[in-house]
Amino acid sequence: MLQDALAGAGYPERVLVACSGGPDSLALAAVAAYFARRGHVDGRSISVGAVVVDHQLQPGSDAVAATAAAALRDLGLSPVDIRTVEVAATGIGPEAAARDARHTALEAAAEAANASVILLGHTLDDQAEQVLLGLARGSGTRSLAGMRPVRGRLLRPFLGLRRTDTLAICAAEGLEPWHDPSNADPAFARSRTRVEVLPLLEEKLGPGVAESLARTAAILQLDADYLEGVANDTFARLQEQSGSTVSLPEEALRALAPAVRFRVIARAAAAVGGQQPSYQRLLAAEALLRRRGSAGPVELPGGVSVYRLSLAQLLADGPSTPPGVPREGARCGKLVFRLQKPPQI
Structure with missing residues (x-):
């Protein structure tokens, strides 16, 4: 499984394993160490190091990180780096x-x-x-598509393995993984899902629920990739941008399929520096297309305002016309996105 992932990544010469010391990442480190000892994958040279991130969220986290680093060095990984981070209170939740x-x-x-x-x-x-x-959160296709096997330089080669498999690997290698107490803490939604919800679903619906959910994610990844590709191409074709303002012709937006239209609106918000809007905020912005005359603004996350300028307003406006909203040659109204303030950090 790891061999296939590395082959798919073009046989990288230098690889890092992110390891918390838990059974999943420690098992992955043990498998990667096998290739490190051989020095190659399919005849291609490879060296494997590791990094342990200490979040400082629990007492003794530095000792846990040091123990994990020692185990990684014993496996033959080099270098092994410990990175200590400060987890800021950003308002997006502790896990995020x-x-x-x-x-x-x-x-x-x-x-x-x-x-x-x-x-x-x-x-x-x-x-x-x-x-x-x-x-449970009512998220869209991208969220339901779950974690990607490949995202940038991040590879997740164990997405096809169960947690019991990683425990078995650790046992076979004589490794003693650390079990994060937060994984069983009911204060966290993910922990409740892991300890209570999934086991209950398996009990009531029969075995195979986890595999079915993972299969759903794989299918939705294909759908999400296609829709996002169409939306990105459409946005590039329609957008008129100047400085911190982007405008989209409402006539063309109305003609789009809803699945594409909502994604184009979200893409416009991102283009001026905003954050991913919730579905409710996207609905509010999209509703401007059904208004008469100039309307709005609707506030989107990250300090973005979106409003509708009617054709009459576009033709009548003088020098005060917002940047990036051309008057010349206007044929229809426009949905305008403007960054009003930098996003809160």
Whole structure:
């Protein structure tokens, strides 16, 4: 499985394993160490290092990180880097804030080690939990598509393995993984999903629920990729941009299929520096297309305002016309996106 993932990544010469010391990432490190000892994959040269991120969220986290690093060195991985991070209170939730801090640290470690690939130990169980959480939150296709096997330099070669498989690998290699107590803490939605919801579904619906959820994610990844590709191409064709303002012709927007139209609106918000809008905010912005005359603004996350300028307004406006909203040659109204203030950090 790891061999196929590395082949798909073009046989990188330098690889980092992200390891918390838990069973999933430690099992991945053990498998990667096999190739490190051989020095090649399918005859292509490879060296494998590792990085341990200490989030400092629990007492004794530095000792846990040091123990994990020692185990990685014993496996023969080199170098082994410990990165200590501060998880800021950003208002996006502790799990998301920790993930952002961790990914920043991983990218920095990869740059320092000149590694083109970072291996992550997420399993099929993690993927199933991700899909369930997305369903519970009413998320869209991209969220329900779960974690990607490949995203940038991040590779997740264990998405086809169950958590029991990684425990078996650790046992076979004589490794003693650390079991994060937060994984069983009911204060976290993911922990409740792992400890209570998935086992209950397996009990009531029969075995295979986790595999079915992971299969759903794989199918939706294909759908999401296609729709996002269409939306990106459509946005590039329609958008008129100047400085911090983007405008889209309402006539062309109305003609789009809803699945594409909502994605184009979200893409426009991102283009001026905004964040991914919720479905409710996208509905509010899209509703401007059904208004008469100039309308809005609707506020989107990240300090973005979106409003409708009617054709009459576009033709009548003088020098005060917002940047990026041309008067000459206007044939229809426009949906205008403008960054009003920088996003809150």
